[in-house]
Amino acid sequence: MIAASAKIHPLSVIEDGAVIGENVVVGPFCHVGPKVVLGEGVELLTHVVVTGRTDIGRGTRIFANAVIGGDPQSVHHDGAETTLSVGEMCVIREGVTMNTGTTEGGGRTVVGSNNLFLANSHVAHDCQLGNHIILSNNVMLAGHVTVEDRVILGGGSAVHQFTRIGRQAFIGGLSAVSYDVIPYGMLNGNPGILGGLNVVGMSRAGMEKATIHAVRRAFKQIFDGEGSIRANAAAIRADYADSVPVMHILDFIAAESDRALSSPNRGKG
Template sequence: MIAASARIHPLSVIEDGAVIGENVVIGPFCHVGPKVVLGDDVELLSHVVVTGRTTVGRGTRIFPSAVIGGDPQSIHHGGEETTLTIGERNTIREGVTMNTGTTDGGGKTVVGDGNLFLAYSHIAHDCIVGNNVILSNNVMLAGHVTLEDRAILGGGSAVHQFTRVGRQAFVGGLSAVSYDVIPYGMLNGNPGILGGLNVVGMSRAGMDKPTIHRVRRAYKQIFEGEGSIRSNAAAIRGEYLDCAPVMHILDFIASDSDRALSSPNRNKG
């Protein structure tokens, strides 16, 4: 089904079964598969492939040479029908690749709203990406990675499979993210080392100075205390029940995960 208001270049291929919303613009040499849904106001500039059982939300723009909804790059994938769901108002720049999920991983890859994916960044199967995330050029997410809201990943960084990156965390360029990064954390290097808090990002997001000071105090208690990271975090929970950012960190640390936690000290767990 193609909305009457859609504008489709005659040199593009829209396969039967595709759903094309109102005011969609599809430039030349694009290919849209039969199980694709493009929401209202989506724009494919040119030379874009959208395939698989993929849904692209309202107002998302996709730039040339992007391949969206390709099969998961997993040796366990046997051709099963899985999904990729992309939210609204995303910007997907040149050469970006996003894959559908695998049956072993729940069968779906999910991308939220308002994200910016710069050139040649990759989102693998079964990733969960939140809202207002930025992936700089050539960022690579392995399978089953979770990025929480407002995380920023610098150019050329790579995230190990099953790893979580917390809300508003910052990962420096060329970093290797092998372990979970706490909310508001700042990680750099290969292997990646937690170097403190993303104070600049916290301030830009409107967090006031007293709250930032409390988060910094909690960070020191967690990572510089005598116990393990998790025992230190559990011990201070009652002190910060009224501080949402600290509770985000404590809940993140307490959550089950397949990966260890990034820390300033590689030998402390």
């Protein structure tokens, strides 16, 4: 079904069954598969492939040579029909790839809204991404990665499968993210080391100085204390019950995960 207000270039292919919303623009040499849904105002500039069972949210723009909704790049993929959902107002630049999920991973890759994906970045099968995220050029997310709201990943950084990156964390360019990164953390290097807190990002987000100082105190107690990271985090929970950002960190540490936690000190659990 193609809305009457949609503008489809005659050199593009829209397969039967695709749903094309109001005011969608499809430029030349694009290919839209039969199980794709393009929401209102979506724009495919040129040479874009959207395939698989893929939904693209309102106002998202996709640039040349992006392939969105391709089969998961997993040896465990059994050919079952899985999905990719991309939210509203995302910008997906040249050469970006995003894959659908796998049956064993829940069958869904989910990308939130207002995200920016720079050229040649990759979102693998079963990833779960929040909102207002930036993937810089050539960022690689392996399968089953979780990225929370307002994370920035620097160019060429790579994230190991099943890793979690907490809200408003900052990943430096060319970093190797092998372990979970706490909310508001700043990680750099290969292997990636948690170097401190994303204070600049916290300030830009409007966080008050007193709140930032509280997060800094908690960070030192968690990572410089005599006990393990998790034991230290549990020990200070009552002291920070009124600090929402600190509780984000403590809840993140307490949650179950397939990966260890990134730390300033290698080998400390």
